[in-house]
Amino acid sequence: MTEAATVDLATKIARDLPFLRRYARALTGSQDAGDNYAAATLEAILSDRTAFEREKDSRVALFHVFHAIWQSSGAPVAEPENDSRAMRAQAHLRSLTPNTREALLLRSVEGMRHEQIAAVMGVELAEAEELVQIALDEMGRAMAGRVMIIEDETIIAMDLKGIVQAMGHSVTGVARTHSAAITLAAKERPQLILADIQLADGSSGIDAVNELLAEMGDLPVIFITAFPERLLTGERPEPAFLISKPYNEEQVRAAVSQAMFFASTEGLSL
Template sequence: MASVDLAQSIGRELPFLRRYARALTGSQRAGDNYAAATLEAILSDRSALESEEQTRLGLFRAFHAIWQSSGQPVDEADLSSREQRAQDHLRSLTPNSREALLLRTIEELRYDQIARIMQIDQPEAEELVQIALNEMSKAVRGSVMVIEDEIIIAMDLKGIVQAMGHEVTGVARTHNQATQLAGKARPDLILADIQLADGSSGIDAVNEVLADLGDIPVIFITAFPERLLTGERPEPAFLISKPYSEEQVRSAVSQAMFFASTEGMEA
C-alpha cells in the first residue's frame, strides 16, 4: 500500500481506535495516549498493517500488542481518585473480557475479527464476550440522567437502562431542563444526545452540569462520532453511534458505570 493511501486509510479509522481506547481506559487522555503509541509503533514497523487486508484490524491488533505488553491498564501516576477506584475494580474482571465486549458491541466487529485482533481462537472470543456481559451486569447499580429530545428514543434509552437495574433520574429535552434536572438529583451517569430540541447543544448542557456537580461519566450519542473523536480538545470517553442497538447501549452503560464514583451506589 502506498504511503499516501496508507495515511488516508489510517486517518479514516483512527477516530474509531480512539473511541475504543477511551472506552477501555475510561479516559480521553489515557485512551488517546494509547492510540498515539499505536501510531508510533506502526510508523516504526508497518508489518502489522501489511499483514491485514483491513486497516482497522491492523490498527486494533497493533493497539492490543501494546496494551497487553504495557503491564498496567493505564498509567496510574496521574489518575484521579475516581479513576483509581475504577482501575482497582476492573482488575477483578476476567482478563481480556472487556476488550472483547467493546470490540463486539461498540465497534461491531465479528467474532473472527476479534479473534484475529486479540490473537486468540474464535470460540474463546465468543466466551470472553459472554463472560464480560455476565460480570459487568452484576457489578454496580446507579442512577442515570437521560438528555434526549426525541421522545421515542428517550423512552427507549430509559427502558434499556431500567432493565439493567439502574434508576433513571429523569429525561431532559433541552439545555435548561438538563441543568434543572441535574440540580434536583445528582446522577452517577449521564446519557446525552448532541443536538437538543431547542437547538441547543447537549455538549454545552453536559459541560454546565459537570461544572456544577463535578466529575460524572458521560455517554454521548451521535450520528457523527468522528466529529467528537479528534483528540484536539476535551472530548467524551464514551460514545455511541446513531442508529444504536440495545446491545451497544447496555455495553456502554456497563463500561461507564465502572468509572462512576461508587459512593452511594450498590456494588
C-alpha cells in the same frame, strides 16, 4: 512500498484512527494515556508495516497492532490522583477476567464481529465469543445507579430508558433541552448521564453536560450521537464513552456498564 501505496495506507489509517483513539481512551480511562497508545501504534506501523499489511481489513489491522502494544505493556489503566472513588473504580476494573473488557468494547462500542475481535486479539473465534459474554455477565452485576437521559427524540429516549431500567438502573427522567436538563438534575442528582449533543430547541447537549458537571462535580457521561466526528477531533477534551447512532442495545448496555466503573468525565467545549 510505492508512493501510491504509502498514500493509500495513510488514508486508511486516517479514516480509522479517531475510533482507535476512542477505544484506547475507554480502555485506559484517560484521553492522554489513550492517545499515547495510539501514537505508539502509529510508530510501530511506520517501523514495520508487515503486521498491518497481513490483514485485509485495515481497521482490524490497526487495532491488532494496538493490541500487541497494549498487551505487552500489561494493559494498565490510568491511576487517578487524589480521587478515592475513581481509584475504587479502577481497582474494580482490574478485578475483571483478563481480556474481557477489551473484547466487550470491540464488540459493542466499535461494532466488530466476533471473528474480527478474534483477529484483533489474536485468539480463537470461540474464545472471543466467550470473552464478550463473560464481560457482559461480570459488568452487569457490578452496580446499579441513577441515570439521567438528555435526548430530544421521544422514541430514542424511551428506548434508552427501557434498556437502562432492564439493566437494574433507575431513570431520574428525560430532558429534551439544555434548560430542562439543568432543572431535572436539580430535582434528583444522577450518577450517570446519557446525552445527545443536538437537542430539540437547537441547544447543545455538550453545553448542558458541562454545566451539570460544573455544578455537581465529575460524573460519568455517555454521549449518543449521529455526529461522532464532532467530538472525535483530537483538538479538545473528548468523552470517554461515545456511541454512534444508530446504536443497538448491546452497545448501550456495554457503555453503561463501563461508564459506571469510571468516576470522572472531562468537560467538553464546541
